[in-house]
Amino acid sequence: MRSRRKLRFRLVVSFALFGFGLSALFALASLDIRSRVEDQLINASLQNDVNQAVENKHDHPDQPLQSELVTAWLWSDRTIYKAPLAWQNLDTGVYDMHEVDEHGRQRHYKLAVSRKYGLIAFLSYDISRDDLGKQQLLFSVIGAVFLFGLLSLAIGLWLSRKVLKPVTELAQRLRDFRKNGKAEPLAPHFADDEVGELAQALDAYAEKLTAMVERDREFNSDVSHELRTPLAVIASTTELLQASPDLTDKLRERLKRIERASRQATELIEALLLLSRAERRGPTRGETTEVAKVAADVIESQRPQMRDKPLGIELAVNAPLTVNAPASVLSVALTNLIGNAIKYTLQGMVRVEIGSDRVEVIDTGPGIKPEDAERLFQRGVRGEGAGGSGAGLGLAIVRRLCDLYGWDVSMRPRADANGAIASIVFGRQG
Template sequence: MLKSRRRLRSRIFISFVIFGLALTSLFAVATIYMRARLEDQLINNTLQKQVDRFVEFKRKNPSPDAPFFFPLVKMYIASRQHFPNVPFEWQPYVKTGVYDITERDAGGKLVPYKLAVFRSQNYWAFLRYDISSQREGEQQLLMALIVAVLLFGALSVVIGLWMSRRVMHPVTELAGRLRASRRAGTLQKLAPHFADDEVGELAGALDEYAERLTSMVRRDHEFNADVSHELRTPLAVIASTTELMLAAPEMSEKLRERLKRIERASRQAAEIIDALLLLSRAERQGPADGESTDVAKAVADVLELQRPQLRNKPVSVSLQVEAALVVNAPASVVSVALSNLVGNAFKYTQQGDVLVRVQEGRVLVEDSGPGIKPEDAEHLFERGVRGEGVKGGGAGLGLAIVRRLCDLYGWRVRLAPRPEGGAVAILEFDAALRPAVAAGA
């Protein structure tokens, strides 16, 4: 299909020039036509009226010597002595000049006239000219111009819409092809479908950007896969080695406890890797083969894993399972979200208590730490934002990761001040929960 190579800017300029010339020409032709037609109509009407009056006059005065005066013009000259004989309507106009007056005809209708007055020392001269036909013609011309403006306005709207669609068709086509590519999920070349103009340049730039973006996403996926493989391998070695060492019967209880911590830490690292890979790919991983997560069990594992943070702190930790809660989500995702919330509570609480409550559809993590301000609660979920009063290092990424996981799975997380002091983190799961058995069953 052959495409026009005229640039878009030139097409817009030429279209507006043609549109302006066409509209102006049409309006000029219409004005000339209406003026000629109205003038011709005015002259014809005037002549017809005069011939009708002449015929009527001759019927009343059949004598060939009877004079007939052209009724459009009436003249009168009066001296000072005969000024009272001047028509009463003219007597107020005694100064030289031209005046607009109205008089009633035989039928009682107001008729407009021009009255020209000339005054000398001894007499006045009056000339009255009937302009009723002229005024009627002006009114007709005004109405014709109003109709013409409305017609040309409607015509300009139609032509403008047609021209705008024609001029902007390449842009609309480009947007449509972009939407089609997005729906199809495939990368299609855009530049070959457009002319060598501004839209073609834009299509070429989009093609180049899409190629760079696709290459970057491919490298990112490859990097994630490589990192996942390289990290899982040493974690698998740690887990298998720990399992073998725990099976040794001659091991002391103290060493066994430390190995269990190593085992839990390796499991937590594997879960964190799974969650971060999901976030990097923006993919929601559903449970495989009906897999689901018991939230109470996940909370218990997280509390045990995070308990070393409370070493040498007078903080009591308790778990209350008020309702059974099973979520259709991978255990790694649930554990990472809960680990960050519980870890924050342990980090900020220097003394007092941390209470985790598993309720229907949600988990509450309450602590007796320094608390938070209501206006700062939402900002703590931003990357790099840390709460006040925290000791030790940290990049302020934990809550940001929780928010991203919640956005990915349709959950909700929020922070609020605890009424008795401290803070409470609330993790609300979506309505798509697996029917849970009664607690303790």
């Protein structure tokens, strides 16, 4: 997993690395330039001096060899054997020489050689002090690099704190709004800069979001009133019609279907409204519901779908189970799972099993692919063989309801036969 760094940390590190790199580059450039200039000046001075000494000796043989810069020696081709052995075969030029003196110390010097007019002249220039100066310069430059690096780090810390202070304040105000549950305008608290623009954008977004929430609340209130009223009229009218003594059995069955459909619609509306409110405020857990009773009611309401199908359905209660949720929520979830099992099973059996902490709906239909099990709970996704009915919203609503109450809903293929198993695991109830 890629680690995330705070903006302030990245700013400080970038500033420190930039200062350190710039100081190191300047130090290297200074050392290189000093070395090049020094070599060029020493070489040119030594060569000019030795050439001038030879010219003077040639023009004035009676005068001793003189040098204004260095120690000089002059031999002829016949007396060159008197020179140090390391010098005797050197051609005209300037050489870096290293040797040990009589005290056992390393000696570093430049040696200029000139062979001209049968004479061989040597000029020696001791650069040990220059080496010491280079070493001191190197230590000074390294110290300066670390000093400027620490200075860059300190400046980076100070600048990051100053530059990011408005951003930190903006984040703190947002956290305070989340705790208080009330949004206040942010822009008046910040200057007219980039952070101020961000605050204005957040204010505009918060205003738009507040308007959307308000419209959603008004819509839910309107739906609650406008839909419940006609459904209540349908339910009461159906109940009155069923009390008529002259109804035929066929007509009475149709009225029962209308009653069941009206009750299912009412439960669905209540569940959706509750879901809308609870996703903003959290679920209400004061009401307890007996799972077996709701499952039996759902099975009875789904029996009309089994007509003209060689299909049976049974309810097995292996253990008593109650959940902390409204009956309408559980009814909507079970209606979708049981209804899907009946819809996709052409023949065989649909079995609803209730355990100590779960409900399982087991069918003998065509089954599902393991890789499609999770995808079926996505909005708009329908199973294979769904035909032209449905919009692929049922299981998505079930997943939202289960997530709200902390339940685990899933589907998987049967391992022992054709078909699928849909389950809701309620977890620990109390």
